[in-house]
Every structure is written in C-alpha cells, then in structure tokens.
Amino acid sequence: MNxxxxxxxxxxxxxxxxxxxxxxxxxxxxxxxxMMSDLIFFGVVFAIYIxxxxxxxxxxxxxxxxxxxxxxxxxxLLLTSSLTVGIATVTMRHERSRASFLFWVVITxxxxxxxxxxxxxxxxxxxxxxxxxxxxxxxxxxxxLVPLHGLHVTFGCLWMLVLIAQVFTMGMGQVVKLRxxxxxxxxxxxxxxWIGIFSIVYFGGWVxx
Amino acid sequence: MxxxxxxxxxxxxxxxxxxxxxxxxxxxxxxxASAAGSLVILASxxxxxxxxxxxxxxxxxxxxxxxxxxKKIGIMYIVFAIVMLVRGLLEGMVMRAxxxxxxxxxxxxxxxxxxxxxxxxxxxFFVAVPFLVGLINFAMPLQIxxxxxxxxxxxxxxxxxxxxxxxxxxxxxxxGQFSTGGWSAYPPYTGGDFSPGVGPDYWIWAIVxxxxxxxLTGINFTVTVYKCRGPGMHLFRxxxxxxxxxxxxILMIFAMPPLSVAALMLGLDRYLDFHFxxxxxxxxxxxxxxxxxxxxxxxxYLLVLPAYGIFSEVFSTYSAKxxxxxxxxxxxxxxxxxxxxxxxxxxxxxxxxxxxxxIAFGIATMLIAVPTGVKVYDxxxxxxxxxxxxxxxxxxxxxxxxxxxxxxxxxxxLANPTVDFQVHNTLFLVAHFHNVLIPGVLFGILAGYNYWFxxxxxxxxxxxxGRLSAYLWFAGFMxxxxxxxxxxxxxxPRRSFTYADLTFKPYMIVAFIGxxxxxxxxxxxxxQFLVSIRDRHKTRVPVGDPWDGxxxxxxxxxxxxxxxxxxxxxxxxxxxxxxxxxxxxAYQRPKNYRDIELPKNNPLGxxxxxxxxxxxxxxxxxxxxxxxxxxxxxxxxxxASTFRKETEYIIPASQxxxxxxxxxxxxxxxxxxxxxxxxSPRNVGYSKLEL
Ligand code: HEM
Ligand SMILES: [Cu+2]
Numbered sequence: 084m085n086x087x088x089x090x091x092x093x094x095x096x097x098x099x100x101x102x103x104x105x106x107x108x109x110x111x112x113x114x115x116x117x118m119m120s121d122l123i124f125f126g127v128v129f130a131i132y133i134x135x136x137x138x139x140x141x142x143x144x145x146x147x148x149x150x151x152x153x154x155x156x157x158x159x160l161l162l163t164s165s166l167t168v169g170i171a172t173v174t175m176r177h178e179r180s181r182a183s184f185l186f187w188v189v190i191t192x193x194x195x196x197x198x199x200x201x202x203x204x205x206x207x208x209x210x211x212x213x214x215x216x217x218x219x220x221x222x223x224x225x226x227x228l229v230p231l232h233g234l235h236v237t238f239g240c241l242w243m244l245v246l247i248a249q250v251f252t253m254g255m256g257q258v259v260k261l262r263x264x265x266x267x268x269x270x271x272x273x274x275x276x277w278i279g280i281f282s283i284v285y286f287g288g289w290v291x292x
Numbered sequence: 293m294x295x296x297x298x299x300x301x302x303x304x305x306x307x308x309x310x311x312x313x314x315x316x317x318x319x320x321x322x323x324x325a326s327a328a329g330s331l332v333i334l335a336s337x338x339x340x341x342x343x344x345x346x347x348x349x350x351x352x353x354x355x356x357x358x359x360x361x362x363k364k365i366g367i368m369y370i371v372f373a374i375v376m377l378v379r380g381l382l383e384g385m386v387m388r389a390x391x392x393x394x395x396x397x398x399x400x401x402x403x404x405x406x407x408x409x410x411x412x413x414x415x416x417f418f419v420a421v422p423f424l425v426g427l428i429n430f431a432m433p434l435q436i437x438x439x440x441x442x443x444x445x446x447x448x449x450x451x452x453x454x455x456x457x458x459x460x461x462x463x464x465x466x467x468g469q470f471s472t473g474g475w476s477a478y479p480p481y482t483g484g485d486f487s488p489g490v491g492p493d494y495w496i497w498a499i500v501x502x503x504x505x506x507x508l509t510g511i512n513f514t515v516t517v518y519k520c521r522g523p524g525m526h527l528f529r530x531x532x533x534x535x536x537x538x539x540x541x542i543l544m545i546f547a548m549p550p551l552s553v554a555a556l557m558l559g560l561d562r563y564l565d566f567h568f569x570x571x572x573x574x575x576x577x578x579x580x581x582x583x584x585x586x587x588x589x590x591x592x593y594l595l596v597l598p599a600y601g602i603f604s605e606v607f608s609t610y611s612a613k614x615x616x617x618x619x620x621x622x623x624x625x626x627x628x629x630x631x632x633x634x635x636x637x638x639x640x641x642x643x644x645x646x647x648x649x650x651i652a653f654g655i656a657t658m659l660i661a662v663p664t665g666v667k668v669y670d671x672x673x674x675x676x677x678x679x680x681x682x683x684x685x686x687x688x689x690x691x692x693x694x695x696x697x698x699x700x701x702x703x704x705x706l707a708n709p710t711v712d713f714q715v716h717n718t719l720f721l722v723a724h725f726h727n728v729l730i731p732g733v734l735f736g737i738l739a740g741y742n743y744w745f746x747x748x749x750x751x752x753x754x755x756x757x758g759r760l761s762a763y764l765w766f767a768g769f770m771x772x773x774x775x776x777x778x779x780x781x782x783x784x785p786r787r788s789f790t791y792a793d794l795t796f797k798p799y800m801i802v803a804f805i806g807x808x809x810x811x812x813x814x815x816x817x818x819x820q821f822l823v824s825i826r827d828r829h830k831t832r833v834p835v836g837d838p839w840d841g842x843x844x845x846x847x848x849x850x851x852x853x854x855x856x857x858x859x860x861x862x863x864x865x866x867x868x869x870x871x872x873x874x875x876x877x878a879y880q881r882p883k884n885y886r887d888i889e890l891p892k893n894n895p896l897g898x899x900x901x902x903x904x905x906x907x908x909x910x911x912x913x914x915x916x917x918x919x920x921x922x923x924x925x926x927x928x929x930x931x932a933s934t935f936r937k938e939t940e941y942i943i944p945a946s947q948x949x950x951x952x953x954x955x956x957x958x959x960x961x962x963x964x965x966x967x968x969x970x971x972s973p974r975n976v977g978y979s980k981l982e983l
Contacts, residue, residue: 106519109442113515116545120507124549127586131557131568131579138574140567217565220574227557227568245931253937262934 107261114265118272121235125276128228132284136292138220145292148214149285150205157201158281161236164194165274172267181255185247188263191270192243195236202233221292225284232280235273242266302914303490308468320398324386329466358893360444361854362429365451367748369426370741372455376418379462381814383411385807388772392804394790394797404789405472406491410461412475413495416591417502418458420733424598425450425509427740428537430748432513434845434852435531437522437861440891442515445933448897450505450512456905457502463909464494471495474787476584477558479569479577484562490912492562497908499555503548510544513537522844524863528622531843531866532615535622536601539629540594546633547590554583581643585636593632596728597625599736600667603689606739607671609839610686611678612967612982614867617670624663624670631660641709642716650709657707664700668693681967683839684758688739691766692731699727702777720780723773730769738762738817746838746977750851752831755971757820764813771806775799833977835959840967840979842870847878849955850977855888855943858952873981879959882952885945892941896933900926 137144171187174180206226209215216226246266249259306312310329314322343349356364387407390397399407433441441447464470471491473482477499482492517538521530558580560566567575608615615621637645637653671693680686702724706712715721738761746752779799784791824831836850847869848857859882865871872878903925910918964980965972 109515109519112519113442113511116511116514120511120545120549123546124553127550127553127583131553131583134576134579135574138576140572140574142573216560217567218573220567220570220576223557223560223566223568223575227560227566245934249935252935 107257110261111264111268114268118268121272125228125231125279128224128231129279129283132224132228133287135220135224136288138224139222139292140219142218142222143209143212143214144221145285145288148209148212149289150208151285153201153205153208154281154285157198157205158277160194160198160201161274161277164191164198165271167191167194168267168270172264175255175260175263181250184255185250188243188247192240192247195240195243199233199236199240202229206230225288228284229280232273232276235269235276239266239270239273242269298914300915300917302910302916304467304913304915308913310466321400321403324399325403325465332462332465353898354893357898358895360440360448360891360894362433362441362444362447363748363852365444365447366426366429366431369422369429369451369454372451372458373419373423373426373737376414376422376458376461378814380411380414380419381810383407383414385811387411388800388804388807390789391791391800392797394800395792395794397790399789401789402469402472405474405787406470408787409471409474409477409491409495410464413498414458414461415729416475416595417499418454418461420595420729420737421502421506422454422458423737424540424595424733425454425506427602427737427744428513428540428598431740431744431845432534432537433516433520434747434848434856435534435843436517436520436525437844437857437863438516438520439856439860439888440520441512442520443512444891445894445896446508446512448894449900450509452897452901453501453505453904456901456908457498457505459905460494460498460501460908460912464491468494468912476588477555478584479558479561479580480571480575482558483570484565485570492558493912496555496559496562497911500552500559501904501908503552503555506544507548507552510541510548513541514545517541522857522860522863525868526863528619529863529866529868531601532604532618532621532625533598533601533843536597536604536625539625540597543590543594543597543629543632547587547594549587550583551587551591554580554587557583578643581640582636585639586633588639589636590629590632592725592728593628596732596736597628599692599733599740600625602736602740602743603671603692604674605843606685606689606743607674608867609743609841610681610683610689611675612681612840613674613678614842614870615670616673616676617666618866620666621670624666627663628660631656631663635660638707638709638712641712647709654707654709658704661700661704668697679967681970682759683971684742684753684755684762685739687759687762688735688742688765691762692735692739695731695735695766695769696728699724699731702727715780717786718780719776719784719786722786723776723780726769726773726776730765730773735762735765738765743839744845746831746833747836747845747850747852750832750834751824751828752833752838752971752975753824754820754827754831757816757823761813761816761820764809764816768806768809768811768813771809772803773806775802775806779803830973831975833975835955835962835977837869837979838970838975838977840970840982842867844869847872853951855890855948858882858885858888858948873979874983879956881956885949885952887945888943888948889940890943892939894933894936894939896929899929903929 167187168191171184171191174184174187214222216223243266246259246263249262253259310325314326343352356368359365386399387404390399390404397404429441429447433439461470468490471477471482471487471494473487473492473495477492477495480486482495517530517534521527557566557568561568561570561575567573569575569577569580571577604615604621635653635657637649638657641650641654671689702720706715706721706724742753742758776799779796780786782795784793784796784799833850836848836852837846838850839846844861844863845852847861861868861872869878903922907919907922907926910916910922959978962976962978963974964978965975966980966982969975970979
C-alpha cells in the first residue's frame with residue numbers, strides 16, 4: 084500500500100535525508116503518470132485523424148502520398164533504436180564501462196536522427212505532390228499527428244545529448260541514471276506510438292482512405 | 293495573414309492600445325475599456341512602487357518567488373486567484389449593468405462579447421482552478437503527513453505558467469482585443485475567417501500554457517497522494533479531502549489533454565492555415581465541440597470534487613463528529629470521477645446527433661445525481677446530533693447544501709434532451725451553471741480560505757465579518773441568478789448584449805441589484821481581511837489547532853515550519869489528530885532530533901514565468917523574432933537547471949530541537965479552550981479535550 088515508507092523500517096521514521104522526491108520509485112512512477120497523460124494526448128489526436136480519413140476535399144489522399152519503402156526503413160530504424168536503448172540500459176544496470184554505455188546511447192541517437200531525416204524527406208516528398216496541411220482536413224489531421232510524434236523524437240534526441248553531457252560533467256551518479264531510465268521508457272513509448280501511427284495512420288489510411 | 297506581412301513589431305501598433313480608441317472616438321463604451329486598462333496599469337505601478345518603497349524585493353525573491361515550499365506555492369496560487377476573482381466579478385457586474393440598462397445599454401456588442409469571454413475564461417481557469425490548486429497545495433501534503441509534494445520544482449513551474457497566462461489576460465485589457473467567442477471559443481467563429489484579430493490567439497495561448505500547468509499539477513498531486521503518504525497513512529485513513537484531491541488530479545491528467553489538443557488545433561487553423569475546424573476543405577467543427585466538452589465536463593467535477601472535500605472537512609470539524617459514511621463518500625467520489633467522462637455530449641444535444649445518442653447521454657448525466665445525493669445525505673448525517681458551531685466555513689457549507697441541491701436539480705432538468713431543446717442557449721443555462729459553480733465551487737473555496745487561514749498565517753480571520761460576507765454571498769447569489777431561471781424560461785438568449793422584448797427587463801433589474809449585493813460581499817471579504825490583520829495580536833493561534841481539528845494539518849504549529857513535521861507522525865487511524873489528542877499522543881517530544889533535508893530555492897519557476905509570458909505575447913502579436921528568443925530562453929533555462937548539483941539544503945537537528953522545544957513550552961503554558969470559545973482571544977490554538 085504505502086510504498087514511500089515500506090523501504091524504511093518503522094523505527095527510522097523521520098530520519099535524516101529522507102526527502103521523498105529523491106526516492107527512485109517516486110520519480111519513475113511520476114514518469115509513468117506523465118506518459119499516461121501524453122498517451123491521452125496522442126489518443127485524442129489519433130481519434131481526430133480517424134474521423135478525418137476521407138476528408139480530402141478532392142486533394143491527394145493516402146494512396147497518392149504514402150511511400151511504404153521509406154516507411155519500412157523508418158520503422159526499422161526506430162525499432163532498432165529501441166533495442167539499442169535497451170542494451171544501454173542493461174550496460175548501465177550492470178555497471179559496465181562508461182564507454183560501452185555511451186556507445187549504445189550514441190548509436191540510439193544516430194538511429195533517432197536517421198529516423199527524423201527520413202521522416203522529413205517523406206514530408207517534403209508529400210509536399211511536392213500537393214500533400215500540405217492547408218490542402219484539406221485530412222492532411223491537417225495527418226500533419227497534426229505524425230509530426231507530433233516526430234517532435235517527441237526530436238525532444239528525445241535533445242534529451243540524449245543533454246544526458247551525454249551530464250555523464251561527463253556530473254558522472255554516472257544516481258541522478259543521471261534515473262534520468263536515463265526515464266529517457267529509455269520515453270523512447271520505448273515513442274516506439275509504441277509509432278506502431279500505432281504505422282498501423283492506423285499509414286496502413287489504415289491506405290486501406291480506408 | 294502570413295508572417296511576412298508585418299513589420300518587426302508584428303501586428304502591434306499604436307492602434308492596438310486600448311486608449312487610442314478612446315482618444316479617437318470617445319464614448320462610454322470606450323471609457324469603460326480605457327478605465328479597465330488604466331486600472332491594470334495603475335495597479336501594476338502601485339504594486340511595483342510599494343515593493344520598492346518598503347524594500348521588499350529581496351524578501352519577495354528569497355521567501356516567495358524562488359521558494360519550492362508547497363505551502364508558499366499554495367499561497368501564491370491563492371493570491372493570484374483572488375486578483376483574478378476581483379476582475380472576473382467586476383466584469384460580471386458590468387454585464388449585469390448592461391443588461392439592466394438595455395435596450396439602451398452603454399456597451400457595444402463586441403465589448404459585451406469580450407466581457408463574457410474573459411469572465412468565463414477567467415472564472416474557470418484563473419480563479420476556480422488556481423484557488424483550489426492553492427488550497428490543495430497548502431493542505432494536502434500536511435494532511436497526509438508529507439514533507440512536500442512529490443516534485444517541488446515542477447510545482448513551481450505549474451504556478452509559473454498559470455500566472456503568466458493570467459498576466460497575458462490582464463495585458464489583453466490594455467493591448468488589443470480579447471476573443472469574442474465565449475469561454476468555449478467555438479470555431480469556425482473563432483477561426484481566422486471570422487475572427488481575424490488577435491482575440492482568439494490570446495485565448496488559445498492562455499489556455500495552452502495554463503492547461504499544461506494544470507496537467508503537471510495533476511501529475512504532481514497524484515504521485516504525492518500515491519507515494520508520499522507518511523508512515524501508517526493507508527489510503528483509507530486519508531482525510532476525505534485527500535481522496536477528492538486524488539480523483540480531481542486524475543481528472544486533470546485525463547481531461548486536460550483534449551483541451552490542449554483542441555486549442556492547439558485551433559491555433560494551427562489560425563496560424564498555419566490548417567483545416568481542422570474550418571467550414572471549407574473538409575474541416576469539421578463538431579470535432580472541436582467533442583474535444584472541448586470531453587475536457588469541459590470532467591473540468592466541472594475537477595472543480596467541485598475538491599470543494600466537496602473541503603466541505604467534508606468543515607462539516608466534520610464544526611460538528612465535532614467523525615465524517616458519516618466515509619467509505620460511501622470515497623466510493624461516490626470515484627463514481628462521479630468516472631461518470632464525468634461519460635456525459636460530455638449533454639453540452640450539445642441540439643447539434644445533430646440521433647435521439648438515441650442524446651438519450652444515452654441524458655441518462656448518464658442523470659445518473660451522476662445518485663452519488664451526489666449519497667454525499668448530500670452523508671453530510672447531513674454528519675451534522676445530525678453533532679454539536680454544530682456556526683462559524684464562517686460552516687455557514688458556507690450549509691448554504692452550499694441547500695443552494696447546490698437546487699443547482700443540481702436544474703441540471704437534472706437540463707439533462708433531459710427534450711427539455712434542453714427548449715432552454716439551451718438561454719439564461720436558464722446561465723442560471724444553472726452559476727447555481728452549481730457559486731454555491732459549489734466558490735463557497736467551497738471561501739470556506740477553505742477561512743478554515744485554513746490561521747494555519748497558514750498564525751492568526752484567525754474575523755468570524756463576524758466572515759459570516760456577514762457569507763450571508764451577503766447567499767443573498768446576492770440568489771437575487772442575481774434565480775431571476776435568470778425565469779428569464780431563461782421566457783426565452784431570453786444568453787450572451788445577448790441587448791434585447792427588444794421588455795418582459796425581460798424586471799428580471800434584469802433584480803439581477804443587477806443582486807450583483808450589487810455580491811459586490812458588497814466582495815467588499816466585506818476585503819474588509820474582513822484588513823480588520824483581521826489589524827486585530828492579529830488578539831487572534832494568534834501559535835499552538836496550531838484553533839478549531840479542535842481532526843486531521844494531521846492541525847498537529848503542527850501555526851504558521852507551519854518549512855519542514856512541516858519534525859518527525860513524520862505515525863498514523864494509526866482515520867481522524868488521526870483527534871485520536872492522538874484523545875490518547876495523549878499529541879504534542880509529544882520526538883525521541884530524537886535528526887537533520888531534515890529540503891529542496892533549495894530555485895529561480896527556474898520565476899524565469900519560466902517571465903519567458904513564457906513573453907513567448908505568449910510574441911505569438912499573439914506575430915513578433916516572430918521575440919517568440920524564437922523566448923522559446924530558446926525557456927529551453928536553455930530548463931536544460932541549465934538540470935545541471936544544478938546541490939539541490940537540497942539541510943535543516944540541522946539543533947535548529948529543529950530549538951523550534952520544537954519552544955513550541956512545546958508554549959503548549960505547556962497555554963490554556964486549553966473549549967470549542968465554544970474558539971472565537972475569543974483566549975483561543976491560542978490549543979483546544980481542550982471534549983468528547
Ligand atoms: C456572482 C458573481 C457573478 C456574476 C454577477 C456573473 C455574471 C455573469 C454574466 C452576466 C454572464 C453572461 C451571461 C450570458 O451569457 O448572458 C456570465 C457568464 C459566465 N460566468 Fe459568471 N458571474 C458570476 C460568477 C461566476 C463564477 C464564480 C463563475 C465560475 C466559477 C462564473 C462562470 C461563468 C461562465 C463559465 C460564464 C459563461 C461565459 C460564456 O458565455 O462563454 N461566473 N456570468
Ligand atoms: Cu457537462
């Protein structure tokens with residue numbers, strides 16, 4: 084029931100340095116709650132997208148715009164990056180060398196940047212075929228949702244850069260480790276969202292649009 | 293409307309200033325607008341001047357603006373909410389004056405529309421929410437026996453963006469025009485085609501930023517209640533207020549995102565020519581209505597649940613009885629929280645769904661009356677055979693019980709789609725929602741303010757003036773809003789700046805008189821505050837328990853020290869502090885004193901308040917370079933703050949020992965007073981054991 088005190092014996096209640104907000108369990112739980120809220124955010128935008136499939140107003144639709152070759156590559160990049168961020172977590176947990184940890188983080192970062200590059204390339208291809216958000220409700224919904232995920236990935240990349248800097252300036256202490264654990268959770272979460280985007284936005288849009 | 297059409301000041305120009313219109317074409321309408329603008333400017337100058345004169349900048353910065361203490365953050369939330377409350381109420385009165393004076397009123401249609409839009413927006417987002425969040429911040433961690441909320445700096449950030457959005461609304465009085473689209477800002481009217489000005493942009497950014505703050509607050513409170521409860525404080529030992537806070541926080545987490553999405557999409561439509569809600573090219577405004585009310589209905593429960601919590605504490609304390617039906621109240625709270633997500637469609641029964649869908653949502657709406665009824669009976673049973681004291685909070689609570697039930701019943705009437713087809717968009721609806729918001733939320737807030745004030749500042753508020761204010765509120769509310777039920781049934785539309793049918797006039801005049809009584813209530817509140825400060829030496833309650841309180845927030849001295857508890861209390865029961873007093877466990881010397889670690893002051897909140905305010909202003913006025921700079925500043929400030937290493941400071945055991953021994957000595961020599969004497973100068977916050 085009461086997790087904040089379960090880690091301490093009843094005798095040591097009110098002991099020194101028991102500032103609750105540094106308890107890892109609290110920090111991680113807080114991040115889960117945040118992701119829950121973010122999930123609702125995405126969920127609502129997904130719902131809007133679903134209602135707007137077909138509202139192309141005579142403009143280009145999924146069949147004209149989507150490039151599944153590039154999408155397959157993006158999916159592979161993102162899925163692999165989930166794997167590498169997992170490996171980084173494991174190296175951190177097992178207190179492997181800082182170099183191997185950083186190696187996996189940098190690989191993840193590169194994969195993320197690769198994903199974003201391809202995504203931007205896709206958007207520019209779509210734009211060249213007239214697929215811009217001002218063209219129709221459908222395209223507005225598309226560009227409301229997919230770049231939202233892209234922004235999250237961008238934010239994750241920035242976070243990774245900051246953490247790499249902090250590994251050097253602050254060392255691999257508990258603070259940095261906890262931050263990395265949350266980043267890893269966030270990264271997996273974005274992967275899941277991407278699977279939703281792939282199946283609903285791209286595949287579903289292609290089938291029903 | 294593209295970005296390049298404007299100069300380096302964006303859309304901003306001399307004509308944007310409210311005074312320029314007055315100078316060009318003087319009229320009463322412009323005079324009212326200019327007066328409001330001047331008031332904002334003069335008040336700001338006065339505040340800055342006074343702070344400088346009394347050399348308060350240093351203390352303000354050290355003790356408040358950079359503080360991470362949940363109690364101080366709570367108090368800052370409340371101060372902010374009170375400022376906004378005054379503006380919102382004044383706007384309500386100006387509107388009542390206009391409708392009483394109609395058909396020959398003194399305001400233009402556009403100005404009236406701005407008034408109801410800002411009034412609604414302010415009352416919901418910048419009065420009710422921040423006031424409650426402030427009270428929760430102050431009381432909840434104390435009630436669950438915690439040192440602080442789970443994320444103190446995040447708490448600061450939530451406050452920062454809420455305040456900067458409020459300031460943005462104040463700025464809109466001086467520069468440019470606010471939206472005329474109501475608090476719900478329905479497109480396509482608020483889209484770029486029909487509202488090309490900056491008004492809806494003011495609304496959008498204020499909503500997006502304050503909404504983000506509220507979401508973060510919800511996360512913070514949820515984690516605090518789940519993870520930071522003191523030893524022995526099982527969920528089912530929490531005071532009921534904490535349960536309502538938990539449910540309201542969960543509502544914040546789930547209900548705020550749809551609003552943020554709706555506002556951001558409206559922004560995309562306006563700024564980047566998207567077509568989410570436009571009339572043309574496949575846009576669909578019904579999506580907006582659904583998103584907005586998917587937030588909007590849970591929002592009203594988000595507001596009223598914590599108010600229920602406050603009333604529960606008040607009923608039990610001033611009846612000197614444990615809360616009747618605690619478990620049923622908890623379950624009812626949860627039922628309401630869940631049901632609140634299943635009824636949003638009752639806000640647009642008339643907008644084209646099939647009757648089957650309308651009926652389903654109508655029934656779901658009526659169902660909410662069941663758990664609410666359970667609560668009302670529980671509160672009455674709590675009072676039954678209690679030794680009731682008619683203090684200010686209790687007067688508010690009893691007024692709530694009677695008036696809120698009336699408002700709830702008019703809600704059940706509106707939940708019937710066939711009835712709603714007749715009275716939607718009339719003053720009947722306006723009467724209904726004020727009838728739940730004022731007796732429910734506002735009275736709850738004011739009860740909480742009177743109840744916890746001595747805990748926060750160490751002296752009691754004047755009870756006589758408090759009760760006078762409460763009675764004036766009742767009278768004012770009834771006079772203002774009961775006539776609106778009738779005017780609504782007669783068919784008077786809401787949001788009308790004038791009318792031709794003079795049948796409405798008498799009701800509008802009574803309502804105006806009522807609004808003046810509300811003004812008297814507001815003034816009495818201010819007088820109560822000033823008189824209480826003057827008399828503070830006679831009403832000090834340093835021992836900390838002026839009302840024979842039952843929960844843990846009363847177990848510490850008043851004002852509460854930064855660390856809350858020297859030794860976190862071990863909870864063994866519901867109504868823990870009552871139990872402790874009864875069994876002689878209260879006011880005990882800790883076995884030993886140990887250092888306490890607390891979060892250090894942090895300037896991040898203040899920096900974000902300033903930068904986010906500038907960012908919003910730049911976005912509203914299309915000043916892109918400034919928007920870019922302030923957005924970068926926000927990013928850099930946040931990243932830089934994560935590089936801070938020393939984020940905690942230590943309060944040494946010796947200090948704790950000194951404080952506590954002084955307090956215990958005070959307890960020793962103080963007279964324990966019985967509950968009947970709680971309003972006399974003899975009440976120093978040490979209550980006598982009476983069973
Ligand atoms: C007792 C003082 C108050 C007065 C005199 C007052 C007056 C008014 C008036 C005249 C309107 C416009 C009605 C119309 O559409 O014709 C209005 C709307 C509204 N009021 Fe109040 N009000 C008061 C308190 C409050 C409070 C305490 C709240 C919320 C906590 C509130 C929330 C609203 C909302 C949400 C609207 C709808 C705005 C819109 O149409 O978009 N009011 N009020
Ligand atoms: Cu509703």
